[in-house]
Amino acid sequence: MLPAAAAALGAAAVFALLPGSGKSAPQLQPALAELERLLDQAGYGLTQIVLTGHRLTPDSDVFDAIDLGSTPTLLSFDSRAAQARVERLSWVERASIERVFPDRLDVHITERAPFAGWRLGSRTYLIDKTGRVLAAVAANAAPSLPRVAGEGAPAGAAALFALVSGYPALANRLEIAERVGERRWRLLLVGGGTVELPAEGVAEALALFPELAQAAARAGANEIDLRVAGRTLVRMWPESRQVVGQLSGARGGADGM
Numbered sequence: 719m720l721p722a723a724a725a726a727l728g729a730a731a732v733f734a735l736l737p738g739s740g741k742s743a744p745q746l747q748p749a750l751a752e753l754e755r756l757l758d759q760a761g762y763g764l765t766q767i768v769l770t771g772h773r774l775t776p777d778s779d780v781f782d783a784i785d786l787g788s789t790p791t792l793l794s795f796d797s798r799a800a801q802a803r804v805e806r807l808s809w810v811e812r813a814s815i816e817r818v819f820p821d822r823l824d825v826h827i828t829e830r831a832p833f834a835g836w837r838l839g840s841r842t843y844l845i846d847k848t849g850r851v852l853a854a855v856a857a858n859a860a861p862s863l864p865r866v867a868g869e870g871a872p873a874g875a876a877a878l879f880a881l882v883s884g885y886p887a888l889a890n891r892l893e894i895a896e897r898v899g900e901r902r903w904r905l906l907l908v909g910g911g912t913v914e915l916p917a918e919g920v921a922e923a924l925a926l927f928p929e930l931a932q933a934a935a936r937a938g939a940n941e942i943d944l945r946v947a948g949r950t951l952v953r954m955w956p957e958s959r960q961v962v963g964q965l966s967g968a969r970g971g972a973d974g975m
Contacts, residue, residue, distance in 0.1 A: 783807060784815075812827070831846060831847075866897065868900075870900035874903075
């Protein structure tokens with residue numbers, strides 16, 4: 719048994735050093751299966767995973783994705799396929815898997831950072847900057863994060879908040895950015911005010927906000943409508959939709975109504 723095991727170990731060591739995966743040509747599979755059997759009998763089965771870098775990803779999810787049960791030794795372990803499965807886990811941004819002969823895998827995970835809370839119907843989710851859904855959470859979880867709502871909101875959230883950050887007076891009052899019809903944004907402000915943004919030309923529309931906010935404050939109005947190209951409105955809401963001020967602007971583009 720020892721000479722056979724030694725030969726198997728030598729062959730497996732060469733195989734483990736080869737780049738790529740544990741896949742093999744069909745004509746080699748019977749020989750590799752025998753080598754794997756000898757390795758397992760000699761006590762060199764794939765039995766250890768050293769997992770580092772994770773905080774929010776459960777160990778069990780990573781172990782399930784790696785699926786040691788289907789790969790008894792390093793000889794048949796497909797590191798690329800396992801990496802792809804691990805990186806499909808919601809919190810995982812990148813994963814590296816190193817095969818350490820004879821029986822260990824070193825797995826390092828880089829996790830995604832939550833960027834905002836997304837409200838959809840009665841559910842709330844954490845999302846990252848790319849719009850990837852990370853986890854379902856309680857509605858009041860992570861109160862320091864920005865909040866978005868509505869269908870299609872995750873995909874454009876990072877771009878919107880990057881623009882809004884240039885206007886601290888608005889950013890500090892923003893409570894929820896609501897996606898309307900998956901086309902445009904409605905900004906819901908602390909205290910009940912709203913800012914209606916157009917489907918296109920958001921940066922140009924926001925440039926008008928500081929002056930309009932002053933006009934709204936003077937008039938006691940709480941709705942600023944920036945959807946109409948070349949014209950912005952300040953209205954009372956909800957008691958009436960009376961226009962109490964308007965400002966001509968140079969913004970172009972569609973109205974986004």
